[in-house]
Amino acid sequence: MKLFQCSAFERVGYFEFWAEAAKRLYEFGAEADYDFEASLARWMRRGCFMHSVNQIKLHVVVDLARGLLERAGIRYQQCNLEDYLSGDPGKGESWPVYPEIAAHYGVAGSALFLRPASGRHTSRSTMSLSCFIEESFEAYARLPRTSLFNNRVMQWQTDVDLRAYLCRIAEGS
Numbered sequence: 001m002k003l004f005q006c007s008a009f010e011r012v013g014y015f016e017f018w019a020e021a022a023k024r025l026y027e028f029g030a031e032a033d034y035d036f037e038a039s040l041a042r043w044m045r046r047g048c049f050m051h052s053v054n055q056i057k058l059h060v061v062v063d064l065a066r067g068l069l070e071r072a073g074i075r076y077q078q079c080n081l082e083d084y085l086s087g088d089p090g091k092g093e094s095w096p097v098y099p100e101i102a103a104h105y106g107v108a109g110s111a112l113f114l115r116p117a118s119g120r121h122t123s124r125s126t127m128s129l130s131c132f133i134e135e136s137f138e139a140y141a142r143l144p145r146t147s148l149f150n151n152r153v154m155q156w157q158t159d160v161d162l163r164a165y166l167c168r169i170a171e172g173s
Contacts, residue, residue, distance in 0.1 A: 002169050006100040015104055047107045051094040058082055
């Protein structure tokens with residue numbers, strides 16, 4: 001838990017990922033002849049627009065659908081689609097934007113995770129960061145170590161100075 005702090009996020013480059021991800025989105029949009037620059041600006045005005053790293057919020061889905069309909073020349077009735085569609089993205093989880101990262105980007109932050117309904121949890125509920133970390137390690141323990149791989153983490157592990165810095169924070173010194 002001690003690693004969830006602004007200095008650690010900054011040192012591992014979290015605050016640089018946004019520019020890289022936005023650049024890739026614009027490039028993807030250019031390849032598809034779709035203006036993601038205007039879309040991203042709209043989404044950002046509403047704050048955090050993702051539930052997790054691979055799950056966008058409903059207003060983004062609606063915005064993309066409208067854009068694609070307009071691009072295809074398909075007429076549709078103007079209405080607030082969010083009023084007619086379920087806001088429930090399924091039974092999946094929702095990760096917060098950690099307060100330190102949220103402050104950096106000017107969006108609302110939290111340390112509460114939305115737990116999906118499954119197994120011993122029959123309904124969706126929130127869990128704290130410490131509970132999320134504990135349950136994550138329980139899940140990781142059931143997997144072969146070779147299946148747990150992340151390119152960024154591997155890069156951090158090979159950076160001797162960064163690794164020493166993170167170990168000092170984790171140990172509380």
